Amino acid sequence: MSKRNIRLTISYDGTDFCGWQTQADQRTVQGELQNALFTMHKHPVTITGAGRTDTGVHANGQVANFFTDIDSIPDRQFRDAINYYLPQDVRVLESSLADDDFSARFSARKRMYRYFHYFSEVNLPHMNKYAVRLREKPDIRLLNEYASYLIGEHDFAAFAAAGDQSNSKTRIVYSSCFYMHNDFLVYKIMADSFLYRMVRSIVGTLLECEKKRKSGDEFAFILYSGDRKAVGCTAPARGLFLEKVLYDGND
């Protein structure tokens, strides 16, 4: 009897999670999903995620897959079945049947993240869980000048945090821009994949350069230097959302 490969789209509030990946004695999203699957299957089931989001990072469109030997649940009903066993801060939005060779992680072609800022003199309790406060609206034109330098194939070593285990630090960025949406300043970045804490490191550096009114050339120098010490601080996790993962045939 062959097992079905089930693909999930998942949303979670990262606030109370130590990130995606299972860790001993820590509450993680993968851990909660595997607990739910264990209860349903009566044996351990491994789930693979497209993006291993860090502690406190959120997701609206994480993708994951697992193989099931349960025959009684139709593909699209796994959504409600798994949600029944999950805590409220993680929800399966969709479930469907995938090809046997589909891997949420290795078949992924592009990942898209968004980072949210809002403007206020004091922290606003209802915004502060999902966005980071700025005192004043920055110069969006200047931010977009920097942001455009990131587009294309680059060695992003300067933006990799200690602990990054990738062999190559070269990534292809497909889009990188700032825009206003409702009361939020949004930074959107899409790439084939990301180094450890790369988005937060980019966001921190972009804002710091804007604050110091650096020129586009000065920002480009940081990018091309490959020098970790040249980049700014890492932006807080709570402003970051994994929004979408793209596979062959859906972009």
Next chain:
Amino acid sequence: MSKRNIRLTISYDGTDFCGWQTQADQRTVQGELQNALFTMHKHPVTITGAGRTDTGVHANGQVANFFTDIDSIPDRQFRDAINYYLPQDVRVLESSLADDDFSARFSARKRMYRYFHYFSEVNLPHMNKYAVRLREKPDIRLLNEYASYLIGEHDFAAFAAAGDQSNSKTRIVYSSCFYMHNDFLVYKIMADSFLYRMVRSIVGTLLECEKKRKSGDEFAFILYSGDRKAVGCTAPARGLFLEKVLYDGND
């Protein structure tokens, strides 16, 4: 030496509070504010709020006042001074000097609340703390037909929860309407004041009537009946925000 009367505008995330009003052994917004003021003053200070919001209800524009004998803090600096001692889920947005006879509660002329719904087949973790899910978009035209009956001076006894201690159940509603804002269905209601759980009871009834496709006349009958048993269930606290309190001279 006369004490200054300081007026505050306050925002809070009601999720982890047992409402506004101090209660023994419970975490309340008034309690947290009075703890902060106690630390600053080295003696107990009572703070008066405009709206005694219930457990789980949020606020963007609660108003409160207290009398201070601290001379060293300018009126507008109380904001930052108090915030320094407060937990992150409650923030003072503004502080200013009020007349000696100003009471946040008794001087208030109108209170405005908003209630938020969103539409989805499953709970969305990032929306679910501050809004309530509906499976489908209701008939907003029909909801607004009901909502318009509430405008004016009425006996709202039917919408008062057990535990309401008001002598008169008559209130004046100034506005009552539904509209879409971003992805949210918003219900906005302004009145001179509200009975215990009145807004949530109104929202629950309006939605239930829409679901049953009741006519405007049938809704009016519920309103005029004064019969608690005729109204629908009470909508959850987490969708409700105290948005604004109006005083003489600012509406």
